[in-house]
Amino acid sequence: MGTSRGAVPSARVAMYKVCWASxxxxxxxILAAFDAAIHDGVDVISISIGGAxxxxxxDSIAVGAxxxxKKGIITVASAGNDGPSWGSVANHAPWLVTVAASGIDREFKSRVELGNGKSVIGTGVSLFDPKQKLYPLVSGADVAKSSASKESARFCIxxxxxxxxxxxxxxxxxxxxxxxxDSVVKGIGGAGTIIESSQFLDASQIFMAPGTMVNDTVGNVITNYIQSTK
Structure with a gap:
């Protein structure tokens, strides 16, 4: 439902399903979709699937492209999400246009205001609209079921x-x-989560409860605040 809009108002989009949850x-x-698109006479093929x-x-993508x-149709493909390690670019056959993801104007920032007036910024997509009030903030390790589960509670398992x-x-x-x-915290009545990670900060995650993901530098600020006040 809805309207797709782009830079070419007269463009028509044909979609071919190649991926299945199971x-x-x-x-x-993938090869069948390439054949169908070629037969349908498309001008450009865009495929956002990692190659071999x-x-x-x-490599089915390289073969299909x-x-x-040979039919005069250009294929545009994603470079993959496994960077920045050496040799991590996918879809690099010389007859493909390989497109890297952009980090410009694509971050979904979420701000958390601490009780001491300081604000910290994380990333995350949240469809929730929490009430603009202060909530008690605790560390997972401090609300463990028992001393035996304290280490795992740090990760809110x-x-x-x-x-x-x-x-x-x-x-x-x-x-x-x-x-x-976030689902664990929501399931037992928590108001939301702040999750620390030094990874996965390039792409905003979708949370099941009000939440944000912060790096370890911001995490230290939050930890120091938790330890400084009740």
């Missing part, structure tokens, strides 16, 4: 927090390999 994006579906390695003959090129100590409060959590701290 099985991912298979080579046969150096062997273009085994090569066939499209499921079944490690005491619901009675979390209810109505903002909970400061460390990001672990298991995502979902």
């Amino acid at each position: 099985s991912g994006c298979s080579d046969i579906d 390695g150096q062997n273009y003959a085994l 090569f066939h499209a090129m 499921d079944d490690t927090l005491d619901p009675n100590k979390v209810k109505g409060k903002l909970v400061y959590c460390m990001l672990s390999s298991m995502w979902g701290a």
Whole structure:
């Protein structure tokens, strides 16, 4: 529902589904979509799916784009999200236009005002509209169910927090390999989350409760504040 708008008012968009929740994006579906698009006579193919390695003959995107090129159709593909390590760019066949994601004007900033008047900035997409008031702020480790779960509670892992100590409060959590701290806090009555991570700050995450993600420098400011007052 709705209207898609862009720089070319007369452009028409044809969409081809190649990815599935149960099985991912298979080579046969990708190649079938390329064939369909070529047959339909499109002018440009845009595919935002990561490609394979150096062997273009085994990469369905490189193969499909090569066939499209032979028909005079340019393919634009994503560079991948695995940077900035060496050799992490995907879709680098010489007949592709490889496009990197931009970090300009794409951050969703969210501000948290502490009780001492200081404000800290994090990133995150939140569809919630919390009331403009102060909430008690606690660290996950300080609201653990027991001393045995205190270490895991730092990460706000499921079944490690005491619901009675979390209810109505903002909970400061460390990001672990298991995502979902915001859902855990929301599920036991918390008001929201602040999550510390030195990674994943280039793209704003979507939270299930009012939340934001901050780096370790901002995290130190929050930790010092928590420790300085009740």
